[in-house]
Amino acid sequence: MSPAAGRTEPAVPVLVVGAGPVGLAAALALRAQGLPVTLLEADPADRVRPGSRALFVHHDSLRTLDAASPGLAARLIENGLLWHTKRTFYRGRQVYARTYPPPRPGELPRFTSLRQVETERHLLAACAAAGVRIHWGARVVGVTPDPHGVRLDAADGRRWRAAYVVAADGARSAVRQTVGIDWQGRRAEGFHVVVDIADPGPGAEPAERVFHYRHPALGGRNVMRVPFAGGFQVDLQCAPDDDPAEFAEPSAVPRWLPRVVHPRHAEAVLWVSRYRYLQVVAESLVDARRRVLLVGEAAHLFPPFGARGMNSGFADGAAAAVAVRAALEAADPASARSAVEDFDRVRRMAAHFNSAAAGQALAHMRPTSAGLVLRQRAAAVLAPWVPRFGTWLERAPYGPRTAPPSNRTGRY
């Protein structure tokens, strides 16, 4: 037991659990609401977070983050990559290509693309500048809400107390499980393999996003190539009955990668990861006492199409900060509960919307009906003459573009 065991830190208005991108963004949003913020993170301060993971920081997120920490959007944009060209192929034949104009001076771009670890580095620096107090090596194992607040117990015996807790402790959220909130949803069949490749310099693959339906060199599997600052990601969508050893093991990657990118890239692999899709939303985003607010992957998991995971987590964090401040300033307990319940209603509606949108995209990518397969094939044949068919093939893998009904000013 550490010397800190049994020590209770002074009570604070709000604690954030988890220093992933969403917890860091929520901490910034809370600081922007004028609240002192303490953040508890299980990992040590010198942790190394792997891989590219969530690459896209979308326009709405840049706006949200910049509102919480002015200048942050500019740093993410400077350190990210904005590629301008998208191409879509069907069985090796191009069916869509579009090059977008660069943003006008002073205008936020549609997105910036950088490795999640880089986004986190900039968020962490912004948190330090904003005075967020971070306790590293603080793994929360106990959560005890009561009518006046929440007690958090760490694995090493330390204790904290706060009026409200914003839980951003990721997909396996101990906070969510401890307060007894379950997932609702399902797991999709099959898996994806993500390979990060370092930028090999001049003569490299052009900085374009390229999506292949039914790549002929890979037995008709879908493949996406997405550039980011410093390299690019190759995302291979495997079939439900594929053997992970054949595609997802690092030793297997050099066997298939040269069939979809220049063979020299097989020498520059940085990271390989396999992931399965979960499409789940917490049955409630707040606990029964209305003291704990779940955000990011602690609250929902979506298939990655449309890059809704991290981006919607930023919107959750901003909404949680507004709700916590309103609850702290409420004239009576009923108004405080109502502020927290508003957060639950609005962000759970958004989560279900995002889940359905990502699910729609997943169904398009893995058509199970002969009708949809035929529609896609017919669209690919007609695309050179009727551009809207190519546009449909390009856009459908991201799901609908509209915003949740609760959030008409933003996308998530």
Ligand SMILES: Cc1cc2nc3c(=O)[nH]c(=O)nc-3n(C[C@H](O)[C@H](O)[C@H](O)COP(=O)(O)OP(=O)(O)OC[C@H]3O[C@@H](n4cnc5c(N)ncnc54)[C@H](O)[C@@H]3O)c2cc1C
């Ligand atoms: C292979 C892969 C590819 C992905 N690709 C994409 C993509 O292309 N697009 C996209 O949008 N998203 C993608 N994602 C998802 C994206 O990475 C997540 O949406 C994002 O990390 C969620 O952020 P978060 O802050 O909610 O959770 P996390 O990043 O999981 O952060 C949770 C934090 O909480 C800490 N923690 C956990 N338990 C405790 C505890 N008990 N006490 C204290 N701290 C705790 C963890 O150490 C961690 O720092 C991908 C994920 C993976 C794994």
